[in-house]
Amino acid sequence: MFSKNTAKFIKSLHQKKYRIESGMFFVEGEKSVIEVLDSDFTIESIFGTNTFLAHYDPLIQTKGVVAEEVSQKQLESIGHYQSNNSALAVVKMKGNEPFEVSDKELILALDEVRDPGNLGTIIRIADWYGIRKLVFSPHTADFYNPKVIQSSMGSFTRVSFFYSDLSQVLEQWKLPIYGAFLGGESVHELEVIQPGVLVMGNESNGISPQIEKLVNRKLTIPSFGDAESLNVAIATAVLCDNFKRLMN
Amino acid sequence: MFSKNTAKFIKSLHQKKYRIESGMFFVEGEKSVIEVLDSDFTIESIFGTNTFLAHYDPLIQTKGVVAEEVSQKQLESIGHYQSNNSALAVVKMKGNEPFEVSDKELILALDEVRDPGNLGTIIRIADWYGIRKLVFSPHTADFYNPKVIQSSMGSFTRVSFFYSDLSQVLEQWKLPIYGAFLGGESVHELEVIQPGVLVMGNESNGISPQIEKLVNRKLTIPSFGDAESLNVAIATAVLCDNFKRLMN
Numbered sequence A, B: 001m002f003s004k005n006t007a008k009f010i011k012s013l014h015q016k017k018y019r020i021e022s023g024m025f026f027v028e029g030e031k032s033v034i035e036v037l038d039s040d041f042t043i044e045s046i047f048g049t050n051t052f053l054a055h056y057d058p059l060i061q062t063k064g065v066v067a068e069e070v071s072q073k074q075l076e077s078i079g080h081y082q083s084n085n086s087a088l089a090v091v092k093m094k095g096n097e098p099f100e101v102s103d104k105e106l107i108l109a110l111d112e113v114r115d116p117g118n119l120g121t122i123i124r125i126a127d128w129y130g131i132r133k134l135v136f137s138p139h140t141a142d143f144y145n146p147k148v149i150q151s152s153m154g155s156f157t158r159v160s161f162f163y164s165d166l167s168q169v170l171e172q173w174k175l176p177i178y179g180a181f182l183g184g185e186s187v188h189e190l191e192v193i194q195p196g197v198l199v200m201g202n203e204s205n206g207i208s209p210q211i212e213k214l215v216n217r218k219l220t221i222p223s224f225g226d227a228e229s230l231n232v233a234i235a236t237a238v239l240c241d242n243f244k245r246l247m248n
Helices: A004-012 A016-022 A030-037 A050-062 A072-078 A116-128 A146-151 A166-173 A232-247 B004-012 B016-022 B030-037 B050-063 B072-078 B116-128 B146-151 B166-173 B232-247
Strands: A024-028 A043-048 A067-069 A087-092 A107-110 A133-136 A160-163 A177-186 A197-200 A217-220 B024-028 B043-048 B067-069 B087-092 B107-110 B133-136 B160-163 B177-186 B197-200 B217-220
Touching (some): A024 A030, A024 A146, A030 A043, A030 A050, A030 A087, A050 A087, A072 A087, A116 A232, A232 B232, B024 B030, B024 B146, B030 B087, B166 B197
Parallel strands (some): A133 A160, A177 A197, A177 A217, B043 B067
Antiparallel strands (some): A024 A087
């Protein structure tokens, strides 16, 4: 029996302060719930429709997760999706642990990327290009925001990340630091590139002056028309594509 | 004096059937209104705040456009933006006229791209890469949808487009036809590419079977990780970037 208190608790997880207070977030939809079941995240409980639970019962049993049956209407009233006829999982947030780095891989650093849709899309792009490590400045959108989880399309389960003072981290790593700027070197002109950290900046203001000082090479996506800029997720994809082409 | 009827008329333009009935659409925000004033679109009227009208009076006079003063609150009640302290323009839709093509340029064809945000973003990407001609299948999102106009960031003023049966148009043009597919040739492996038409497909189903038959070369963005796919606007940007790198 799905209680009012449970519903109230899940609804509270739409807000960052309650996610921090409880250490929990939620994941919605069949594909994402299955991906989080298959990941190294710890699931607190699953709320699923009769059809969903019947279909995935063996997997849910294997993982030893508590599952409760709910109606589609209940799912839609507690979650962020307008339409959800499958499931919602309440999941434990991971600790904010820095990862080890090497000079053999491309790492993404986001300097104040504020829009949750952009962050989720960037996580999906990172996963496409095999980039497994992302570091975020403190005011970058919250990884556990429902819109981030939704727009990452399950890719949030396959990346490591932490929030930190970017300048400290970048100085500590001693890796090549690349930054996306208007008016830098064209990525179409490069013949080789060393792996390192690619910094992407804020939607309106780009990379902050403090981080700009640490950037070794300013990279630009060449323009052939008249648009003033590209969206940050679009620019991330194009730069990652050029990096991967040159690195391989 | 801003009348109730005018407000009602502008609000009706949120819906496609009333845009078609009146032949009008609207454009919001300082940057986009200025760009549309500077374009070959015909403006029916501008509704601006005191500050906006004072600042742009010379330009508005030069263009011979009727302008009316409104409050920020009125702008926000008639438009699509949550916050608009500048202006809204009511603009005439263009006719659905096919453009001439040559074998020297890259053209984009969208096969059922349904999401207005994706269409607007693709128009902005086209403008960045100097692609001036786009053709849309009949069920692609409406170019004049407020979300398309908003997400194109003014780039809607700098492209030519028409809606048509894609297979007829593609057969008529006799140009090389490229399509974005999972499992085609990697765009990182290409050394040269002839200009032609790049077809991008629907968000869920990709390129339709009917159009697939007409595609001469299936292109793929190589994946280095585990995401199943990329968003269609992201894929459009990466493919245009590779085309432009190889064409130049």
